Amino acid sequence: MRLIALIDMDYFFVACEELRHPEIKSRPAVVGSDPKQGEGRGVVMTANYAARKFGLRSGMPIYLAYRIKKDAIYLPVDFDYYEEMSKKVMALVKTYADKFEQVSIDEAFIDISSRAKDYDAALEQMRKLKQEVKDKIGLPCSIGISTNKLVAKMASDDAKPDGIKLVKEDEAKEFLSKKPVGDLYGVGRKMRKVLEDFGYKSVGDLAKANPVVLVERFKSYGAELYNYANGRDESEVQENWEVKSIGRERTFERDTSDRYEITKAIREMSKEVGEEMKRQGFAFKVVTIKLRYSNFEENLKSRSLTHRSVDPEEIAQVATQLFDKYAETGEELRKVGVRVSNFAKYKGQKRMAEYA
Ligand code: DCP
Ligand code: CA
Ligand code: CA
Numbered sequence: 001m002r003l004i005a006l007i008d009m010d011y012f013f014v015a016c017e018e019l020r021h022p023e024i025k026s027r028p029a030v031v032g033s034d035p036k037q038g039e040g041r042g043v044v045m046t047a048n049y050a051a052r053k054f055g056l057r058s059g060m061p062i063y064l065a066y067r068i069k070k071d072a073i074y075l076p077v078d079f080d081y082y083e084e085m086s087k088k089v090m091a092l093v094k095t096y097a098d099k100f101e102q103v104s105i106d107e108a109f110i111d112i113s114s115r116a117k118d119y120d121a122a123l124e125q126m127r128k129l130k131q132e133v134k135d136k137i138g139l140p141c142s143i144g145i146s147t148n149k150l151v152a153k154m155a156s157d158d159a160k161p162d163g164i165k166l167v168k169e170d171e172a173k174e175f176l177s178k179k180p181v182g183d184l185y186g187v188g189r190k191m192r193k194v195l196e197d198f199g200y201k202s203v204g205d206l207a208k209a210n211p212v213v214l215v216e217r218f219k220s221y222g223a224e225l226y227n228y229a230n231g232r233d234e235s236e237v238q239e240n241w242e243v244k245s246i247g248r249e250r251t252f253e254r255d256t257s258d259r260y261e262i263t264k265a266i267r268e269m270s271k272e273v274g275e276e277m278k279r280q281g282f283a284f285k286v287v288t289i290k291l292r293y294s295n296f297e298e299n300l301k302s303r304s305l306t307h308r309s310v311d312p313e314e315i316a317q318v319a320t321q322l323f324d325k326y327a328e329t330g331e332e333l334r335k336v337g338v339r340v341s342n343f344a345k346y347k348g349q350k351r352m353a354e355y356a
Contacts (some may be wrong), residue, residue: 001169003113003122003145004237006152007093007129009086009106010140010161014048016085017075019138028072030056035066035074045077049161082106088137096129099237109149111237119145123166130164146172150185150233157183172231177204184228195225203229246276247288247339255294255332262336266323267316269338274312277340283308287318290337291327301326304342315340 009015013031018024028051033042040062047056047065054069065072086105094100097110116122126143133141144155145166152167154176159165167175176184182192184203198217200206206214206229214222227233248269256262266289277284288302301322305314319338327333 001113001118002111002147003116003119004147004149004152005110005112005122005126005143005145006149006156007089007108007110007133007141007143008156008160009089010142011046011048011052012086012106012139013046013077013082014051014075015139016082017078018048019085020081024073024075026050028054028056028069029075030062030065030072031075031077032065033062034076035062038063038066038070040066047072085137085139089133089139089141092133092136093129096125097237099239101237101239109152109237119166119168123164126164148172148231148233149235149237150228151175151231153185154179154183173207176229176231177202177207179203181206184225186228187225207231244282245288245339245341246273246280246282246284247337248272249290249335249337251335252333255334257330257332262327262333263320263323265336266319266338269336270316270319271312273338273340274315278310278312283310284315284340285309285342286340287315287322288337288339288341289319289322289326290335290339291323291333292335292337293328294332294334296334299326308342 014029017029017031028048030044030047030051032044034040042062044056044058044060044062044065046058051069051072054072056065056069056072062074066074082105089106090102090108093108093110096115097112098114099111100108101110102108112122112125116125122145126145130141130143133139140162142156142159142161143164144152144157144159145164146152146155147169151172155165155167179202181187181195181200181203182189184206187195195206200209206225209226211223211226214226216222218225250265250269252261252265285308286302286304288300291299291301293299303318303322305318315338
């Protein structure tokens with residue numbers, strides 16, 4: 001029997017902040033952009049559970065959060081620190097794994113089949129892991145355990161916060177069936193609406209649907225939906241997690257502040273990067289632009305997508321947006337660069353492989 005667990009850190013960025021600022025514990029706290037007294041742009045990256053009680057959520061405009069809860073604690077984002085904590089957590093998680101696949105900064109799948117001979121053993125090991133993460137690192141996490149990745153992931157959502165949930169193979173279908181269709185792994189907001197309009201309100205509705213109809217409506221995605229709704233997922237925990245990057249840089253013949261010329265260069269480089277990425281069969285999650293000014297000052301700006309993408313067009317889009325957002329108007333540029341990073345091996349038509 002396969003046994004797979006998904007470890008996901010609870011309210012990760014704020015939990016990291018609580019660790020170094022214990023005084024904010026138990027108070028509503030948010031990591032995100034500066035709310036600037038309700039005038040701030042940007043969003044809430046995450047909120048602790050005390051803040052979630054007031055409706056504060058990841059992705060919510062920061063000014064809105066501020067209107068709802070002025071006296072919450074608003075903290076700026078410190079990625080380097082969260083990365084450092086993430087590395088510590090992942091190193092520990094790895095020691096419990098036959099196979100280890102990190103899928104985002106705060107989340108990893110592990111295959112524990114050869115170490116845990118049955119459900120009880122799996123539970124016991126994961127309890128120990130959870131305790132160790134708490135004792136050695138000081139952070140709370142939630143763990144889902146099942147016989148495949150899909151159900152392990154959804155079990156971990158159920159276990160939140162600070163819990164463990166085991167869903168046995170013969171319980172998986174029942175476990176999933178009551179969930180709203182939007183909770184099914186890989187179903188985003190748009191897809192949820194489409195599915196609901198077709199009358200599939202719960203995962204159970206999808207599981208009972210005629211697969212032929214689903215494939216007619218949604219092509220290969222329909223088949224995947226049907227399998228997922230029925231708790232079936234054969235995909236393996238992918239050990240060969242690679243982090244690498246592909247980039248291009250261009251130095252202008254003469255320093256320029258001409259937006260047209262610069263974005264044209266960005267688009268061309270994005271296209272090249274996209275082609276190279278395709279050739280290598282990878283997907284990216286982070287787009288970075290490099291701006292070097294006439295005075296040789298250099299500026300790197302990145303954006304992380306919420307999903308992994310293989311779309312070259314998206315590189316150009318994000319890179320141009322970054323340029324428009326961060327380039328100082330009128331400043332002349334000597335050089336501009338585009339880079340994509342944070343790859344996972346791209347396995348064919350895997351539209352639902354958006355774990356992060
Ligand atoms: N994050 C982000 N942008 C988002 C969502 C999340 O930058 N739209 C960041 C902040 C989170 C971290 O990624 O702390 C992990 O995201 P999760 O979705 O796992 O959410 P949390 O860990 O914050 O909360 P939960 O306890 O629900 O897992
Ligand atoms: Ca999390
Ligand atoms: Ca996560």
